[in-house]
Amino acid sequence: xxxxxxxxDKQQIEESDQLxxxxxxxxxxxxxxxxxxxxxxxxxxxxxxxxxxxxxxTGEAYYYSRSRKKLWHKGxxxxxxxHVQQMLIDCDQDCIWLRVKVADVHGGASCHVGYRTCFxxxxxxxxxxxxxxxxxxxxxxxxxxxxxxxxGKS
Numbered sequence: 001x002x003x004x005x006x007x008x009d010k011q012q013i014e015e016s017d018q019l020x021x022x023x024x025x026x027x028x029x030x031x032x033x034x035x036x037x038x039x040x041x042x043x044x045x046x047x048x049x050x051x052x053x054x055x056x057x058t059g060e061a062y063y064y065s066r067s068r069k070k071l072w073h074k075g076x077x078x079x080x081x082x083h084v085q086q087m088l089i090d091c092d093q094d095c096i097w098l099r100v101k102v103a104d105v106h107g108g109a110s111c112h113v114g115y116r117t118c119f120x121x122x123x124x125x126x127x128x129x130x131x132x133x134x135x136x137x138x139x140x141x142x143x144x145x146x147x148x149x150x151x152g153k154s
Contacts, residue, residue, distance in 0.1 A: 003053055007093075014091050022094040023049065028064060031096040033110070036085040042110040043118040045072075047096060059084050061098055078112070078149050079105040107143030112150065114142030 005018035013020055023029050028046040035042055047055070051062040051071055061082035065072040075081030082100035089096055102108045111118040120139040 002049075003056065004049065013093055019089070020093055021049075021052065021089065021096075022092060028066075029094060029096055031063065031098060033061065033082065033098040033100055036099040036101050040117060041119055042082075042100070042102070042116075052096070055084060055087065055098070061100060074110075075103060075105075078144075079103060080109060081105075082110070106149065109143040112146060114144050114146050114149075115139045116143060 003019070005012075005020040007013060007020045007022060012018060013022075021029050027048050029048075029052065031045050031047050033042045033045070034040060045063040046066060047062070048064040048071075051064045054062040054071070054073075061074040061084055063072045063074060064070075073081075081103040082098065083103070084098055084100055086099040087096065088099070102110055106114075107116070109116050111120065113120070116139060120137060121135040122138050123133060123135060
């Protein structure tokens, strides 16, 4: 038995209390994750039905890794577990927003590269681009060394 309702009409999707997520053709739904206290955007990932159900059941963030093609419990290797404080779904039920507290490991980082957030570079706007666009680092201090946290990976 599924924990999700069948998707019905617009009224049911937008106004009812039934959880009826709209997964895409690959069975995925986008998910943005922010820090519960500061609102800082930590990461963007996808969920499938299984990861969404595990998140609901455990109160810890589970995603679907498109690169590894498997369920991914955030922090399973690094200890950077995301404890869900609030899980929201948008009006069309086709996007999830997790508000989390990150385990107090490695300075509360969320990015596998070692930074606090996966969004650590800014794209300049409002100027004409002549050649490849040069990114500006918004974070310059890593909270952990990925080679030590993820041994054997480059």
